[in-house]
Amino acid sequence: MPLYGDLGNKLVQHAKRTQNLIHLPPYQAELVRAVAREVRDLDRDLKSILEPFQGSFDPTADQATACTLLVNHLSMRRNKRCLLAYHRTRADKLEELVWSGADVLDLAGQQTAGGANGVMGANDGGASSLSPQEEDYVRQYGDLLAAYKGQWTDIDLTGSLEPPRDLFIDVRVLKDAGEIQTEYGAINLTRNSQFYVRQGDVERLISQGYLQKLG
Amino acid sequence: MDIDDILREVDPVFHAVPQEKRDLQDLTRAWVAERCAPELLHWPADGLFERVNDNIKRQIEKVEEMTGDMDPKTNFALIVLQTELERFKYIVRSYLRARIAKIDRHTLHYLSTDELRSRLSEMELAYATRHQALLHNHYLSSFLSSFPPQMQNLNDAGGNSTMIDTPDLESAVFIRLLIDTVVEGRGVDADGEMNGKVDDIVILRWSDAKPLVDAGSAELV
Numbered sequence: 001m002p003l004y005g006d007l008g009n010k011l012v013q014h015a016k017r018t019q020n021l022i023h024l025p026p027y028q029a030e031l032v033r034a035v036a037r038e039v040r041d042l043d044r045d046l047k048s049i050l051e052p053f054q055g056s057f058d059p060t061a062d063q064a065t066a067c068t069l070l071v072n073h074l075s076m077r078r079n080k081r082c083l084l085a086y087h088r089t090r091a092d093k094l095e096e097l098v099w100s101g102a103d104v105l106d107l108a109g110q111q112t113a114g115g116a117n118g119v120m121g122a123n124d125g126g127a128s129s130l131s132p133q134e135e136d137y138v139r140q141y142g143d144l145l146a147a148y149k150g151q152w153t154d155i156d157l158t159g160s161l162e163p164p165r166d167l168f169i170d171v172r173v174l175k176d177a178g179e180i181q182t183e184y185g186a187i188n189l190t191r192n193s194q195f196y197v198r199q200g201d202v203e204r205l206i207s208q209g210y211l212q213k214l215g
Numbered sequence: 216m217d218i219d220d221i222l223r224e225v226d227p228v229f230h231a232v233p234q235e236k237r238d239l240q241d242l243t244r245a246w247v248a249e250r251c252a253p254e255l256l257h258w259p260a261d262g263l264f265e266r267v268n269d270n271i272k273r274q275i276e277k278v279e280e281m282t283g284d285m286d287p288k289t290n291f292a293l294i295v296l297q298t299e300l301e302r303f304k305y306i307v308r309s310y311l312r313a314r315i316a317k318i319d320r321h322t323l324h325y326l327s328t329d330e331l332r333s334r335l336s337e338m339e340l341a342y343a344t345r346h347q348a349l350l351h352n353h354y355l356s357s358f359l360s361s362f363p364p365q366m367q368n369l370n371d372a373g374g375n376s377t378m379i380d381t382p383d384l385e386s387a388v389f390i391r392l393l394i395d396t397v398v399e400g401r402g403v404d405a406d407g408e409m410n411g412k413v414d415d416i417v418i419l420r421w422s423d424a425k426p427l428v429d430a431g432s433a434e435l436v
Binding site (some may be wrong): 032039136137145155157199 | 272294295297301307311319332339341342345349354356357361369429
């Protein structure tokens with residue numbers, strides 16, 4: 001049987017690993033459940049130890065018991081921290097994806113289908129590397145961001161954070177994107193063609209991977 | 216003393232610099248400061264962003280108007296205008312994003328006291344509150360709801376550590392002095408003090424630099 005705290009440690013290692021990955025590894029539903037169960041077990045232990053004292057427990061009189069209680073309590077708090085850290089790291093990652101305009105729910109499905117996650121087969125066999133709760137979160141955060149963005153319509157908050165140098169840039173078309181309307185007339189974006197266009201008009205298409213900026 | 220100085224004395228509203236130019240200066244300064252300071256600074260209270268926004272709107276309209284006639288003479292002016300517009304938008308965007316990033320990292324900290332809350336704009340406050348609620352909900356539905364009730368809080372402060380993360384106010388910043396002033400800094404072994412001159416650039420802890428910046432005696436660079 002694993003020691004108390006081992007599982008929490010594993011979660012933190014997962015979180016640490018996630019920080020350096022481009023994609024999001026599958027949600028460790030089993031581990032999360034096990035760590036939460038550990039907390040409930042510890043809480044039950046605490047209660048059963050305290051029960052015979054009827055609320056009149058004196059730590060100085062019974063130092064061994066007091067120590068047990070303290071260690072139990074600290075383990076619970078540690079587990080909670082591990083869980084929070086794990087979920088926060090993933091949530092941060094998801095928010096990043098939402099900001100960059102990626103269709104997160106779509107993306108998650110593709111990754112798992114591509115078998116990019118090797119040994120981490122511990123999730124519940126679903127098609128997504130996100131937990132259902134995370135999918136909800138992404139959806140809600142997307143709405144929140146859209147609402148905040150909507151108050152700055154002229155700025156395009158999710159636009160590029162590179163300082164603009166030139167108004168016009170050379171771009172190459174990587175994927176057919178159809179016809180777009182600009183102030184200088186319509187441009188038909190067919191694959192492998194090259195254009196000199198206003199950066200503001202095509203920023204979206206660049207971040208979505210239709211166009212590549214040259215030079 | 217010339218006529219401008221006299222005018223300035225009688226009428227404090229009189230400025231030699233036009234409003235738009237001062238706004239750009241203020242905006243740039245706010246942007247640089249926000250990006251350099253380790254903690255969230257005050258949202259400019261004097262309606263700077265309303266004015267900047269109006270200007271951007273006006274310029275967009277103007278650009279649209281000018282695109283209408285294809286006169287080669289206006290074409291050059293149009294490019295200049297658009298370039299300026301893009302740069303304006305970039306600064307505002309970058310400024311807002313820098314703030315959002317800080318708010319997201321220490322949401323509970325900025326929501327914890329009235330003094331800190333007052334640094335956020337109304338929109339940011341709404342965003343931060345909602346974001347925190349979303350996160351809490353996410354934790355609750357993922358695992359927290361199965362915890363014993365006394366352990367479901369996100370702001371416990373027992374055991375010598377608080378759960379609320381705060382920005383590091385002791386990290387180093389560069390400031391440029393705008394007036395001659397005495398600069399005091401706390402060091403690891405001993406505290407230092409120097410007589411600073413205008414345009415001196417000093418590196419010191421943010422907690423030491425903050426009073427100078429707040430008083431307008433220095434700016435972050």
